[in-house]
Amino acid sequence: MEAIHLKTVDPVGQALLRLASVQGLELSWDRFEALQPQDGFVRTGLSCAFGCMQGPCRIDPFGRGAKAGVCGLDRDGMVAANLLRLCLDGAIESGADAAPAAAAMLRRPQASVTAMLRLALRLAEGVVAKAQDGSGSHAFEVGYGILAPAPAIGVAGTIAADTAAGLAGTRAVSLGSWALVNGALLPFACTSGEAELTLVSQRISTLVAGPDADPGLLALARRLGIPLGLEGSRQPHPAAPASDAGIEAGQVGKGVVHFGAEAVAGALKGNRKPIALFGGFDTPHQSLGWLPTEVAPALMGDGCTVVAWGDAALWMAKAGLADGAHESPAVLVGPQAGAVQVVQAAGSGGIKGACFAGLRDSRDVALALGLALHGVRVLVATPLPVWGSKAVMATLKDVLAASGGSLTQVDKPIGADEIRAWFNE
Amino acid sequence: MKVIAVHLDRCTGCRTCELYCATERGSDAKTLLAAVSETPVPQARLRVEGAAGVSMPVQCRHCLDAPCLDACLTGALRRNADGLVVVDDARCIGCWTCVMFCPYGVIFPWPERKLALKCDRCGFMEEPVCVDVCPTKALELVDPATADEVYRARRRDAVGLAAASGAVPVLLDLAK
Numbered sequence: 001m002e003a004i005h006l007k008t009v010d011p012v013g014q015a016l017l018r019l020a021s022v023q024g025l026e027l028s029w030d031r032f033e034a035l036q037p038q039d040g041f042v043r044t045g046l047s048c049a050f051g052c053m054q055g056p057c058r059i060d061p062f063g064r065g066a067k068a069g070v071c072g073l074d075r076d077g078m079v080a081a082n083l084l085r086l087c088l089d090g091a092i093e094s095g096a097d098a099a100p101a102a103a104a105m106l107r108r109p110q111a112s113v114t115a116m117l118r119l120a121l122r123l124a125e126g127v128v129a130k131a132q133d134g135s136g137s138h139a140f141e142v143g144y145g146i147l148a149p150a151p152a153i154g155v156a157g158t159i160a161a162d163t164a165a166g167l168a169g170t171r172a173v174s175l176g177s178w179a180l181v182n183g184a185l186l187p188f189a190c191t192s193g194e195a196e197l198t199l200v201s202q203r204i205s206t207l208v209a210g211p212d213a214d215p216g217l218l219a220l221a222r223r224l225g226i227p228l229g230l231e232g233s234r235q236p237h238p239a240a241p242a243s244d245a246g247i248e249a250g251q252v253g254k255g256v257v258h259f260g261a262e263a264v265a266g267a268l269k270g271n272r273k274p275i276a277l278f279g280g281f282d283t284p285h286q287s288l289g290w291l292p293t294e295v296a297p298a299l300m301g302d303g304c305t306v307v308a309w310g311d312a313a314l315w316m317a318k319a320g321l322a323d324g325a326h327e328s329p330a331v332l333v334g335p336q337a338g339a340v341q342v343v344q345a346a347g348s349g350g351i352k353g354a355c356f357a358g359l360r361d362s363r364d365v366a367l368a369l370g371l372a373l374h375g376v377r378v379l380v381a382t383p384l385p386v387w388g389s390k391a392v393m394a395t396l397k398d399v400l401a402a403s404g405g406s407l408t409q410v411d412k413p414i415g416a417d418e419i420r421a422w423f424n425e
Numbered sequence: 426m427k428v429i430a431v432h433l434d435r436c437t438g439c440r441t442c443e444l445y446c447a448t449e450r451g452s453d454a455k456t457l458l459a460a461v462s463e464t465p466v467p468q469a470r471l472r473v474e475g476a477a478g479v480s481m482p483v484q485c486r487h488c489l490d491a492p493c494l495d496a497c498l499t500g501a502l503r504r505n506a507d508g509l510v511v512v513d514d515a516r517c518i519g520c521w522t523c524v525m526f527c528p529y530g531v532i533f534p535w536p537e538r539k540l541a542l543k544c545d546r547c548g549f550m551e552e553p554v555c556v557d558v559c560p561t562k563a564l565e566l567v568d569p570a571t572a573d574e575v576y577r578a579r580r581r582d583a584v585g586l587a588a589a590s591g592a593v594p595v596l597l598d599l600a601k
Contacts, residue, residue: 037558040444041440044458061457062444062447062469387457
């Protein structure tokens with residue numbers, strides 16, 4: 001409990017963490033801590049990603065144990081294959097075209113490291129090309145204060161169009177997902193990393209969850225007796241319970257998010273400052289909200305236009321950094337394609353760098369690689385599983401340098417000062 | 426002096442203890458991802474050995490009658506105030522005599538640094554790294570004075586197993 005500030009910077013979130021602790025509720029941080037240390041072979045990329053059933057094979061990163069998999073694959077090939085599989089997963093999620101070729105290459109490890117990396121980058125480029133968020137500019141509100149007047153239906157994950165239509169006219173709030181209902185964004189009660197905390201507040205009367213919602217969120221809803229699905233949403237809302245978490249109406253930030261190339265270009269029209277792209281999703285590796293709310297003001301002070309996406313954009317809006325009243329408000333763009341559209345609108349020369357505060361899934365890995373391939377300096381603030389092979393890291397660096405971009409690797413989650421220094425290099 | 430006990434039924438042979446021992450105690454960077462790129466290659470002070478579906482981390486037992494102490498030519502190996510057998514790096518000349526004498530094979534030559542490497546039970550830390558990181562809690566730091574609790578439970582299990590397999594009457598017969 002003494003390290004509660006390391007979990008989230010939001011005071012209401014911290015109060016909810018205490019409430020959950022008192023009630024003995026297991027949250028994502030508890031699961032994260034129970035999983036420490038995370039598998040060293042997977043973290044270094046030395047746990048084989050090939051689809052064969054001879055293994056599982058792991059290579060000793062310090063060179064005393066196994067030096068190759070059962071099939072003879074060495075550490076460089078294993079790390080490259082891991083990166084390729086991550087990009088393949090991202091491509092499958094995005095529907096990119098090179099997936100069959102990657103699947104064939106992953107069937108047996110005969111391709112060279114360079115061939116695998118080139119295909120990984122091709123997949124990443126496909127992810128970039130397929131990325132889309134919708135269109136138009138949408139105003140939204142974010143913060144626990146949304147829940148102050150009365151309990152609401154919580155929406156998590158990606159919901160189907162007919163489900164969204166069913167929510168029209170109800171008091172629905174988003175638990176971190178970017179959901180459009182009747183052409184308007186649902187107000188955000190929280191970011192995606194705080195979804196479980198929001199259930200603890202007892203101000204969510206029903207949970208409507210898409211197929212990509214976390215199983216832990218559903219389990220917590222069941223434990224708290226929160227009805228699931230649209231059927232539950234038609235039940236009468238209970239009165240707001242007295243909460244120990246200090247949720248008040250004023251805890252709301254505002255912002256406008258721009259979806260689609262046209263809206264993004266319009267938002268950046270007339271911008272003369274260098275653009276610092278800062279986005280990504282909540283991760284338990286960092287205190288939630290710390291990086292966006294620390295780095296963004298510093299970059300604004302350094303004379304940059306900050307463009308944000310994903311949970312980072314929500315945190316900036318919560319902190320008032322995206323409010324029109326701010327001296328140089330952050331520009332918020334879509335979580336899927338926003339960063340790409342900024343690069344297309346401003347050109348890689350106008351971008352100072354792109355930092356991913358946290359990655360949610362394989363698609364984000366592919367997106368980071370794809371941006372680097374488009375000539376952007378990219379930093380991922382949490383480690384990628386490529387450290388097991390110097391050859392892979394060097395080849396990746398060379399290939400990306402040829403396109404004018406770079407991907408900076410970190411061996412541990414890095415802090416706000418290091419990120420600011422990276423932007424100003 | 427506390428000892429590192431191993432629950433054989435919990436060890437999955439994942440070698441997490443080895444990786445993090447090498448990182449924390451053998452590298453300059455102290456992060457796994459940076460350690461794997463270091464030269465000389467960081468070394469762990471224990472090894473996970475296994476055969477036929479059984480695995481077990483093996484490290485220095487700090488024997489009460491330690492052959493390595495007698496074997497050391499320079500006095501680099503000594504027993505400290507806590508009863509742990511430790512290496513004085515400044516005195517070690519890398520002759521590996523201790524390596525040859527250790528009956529458990531848990532003193533490791535580190536030629537790049539001309540040192541003998543062995544578990545010192547992370548004596549200056551609250552808990553040994555291997556115990557701290559074991560994902561299945563197969564490693565446990567126990568006080569021998571209270572370890573009988575563990576052994577008692579195992580003895581009871583043994584009796585229960587014997588009874589379940591019908592071996593108890595045979596034992597009684599033998600007692601006659």
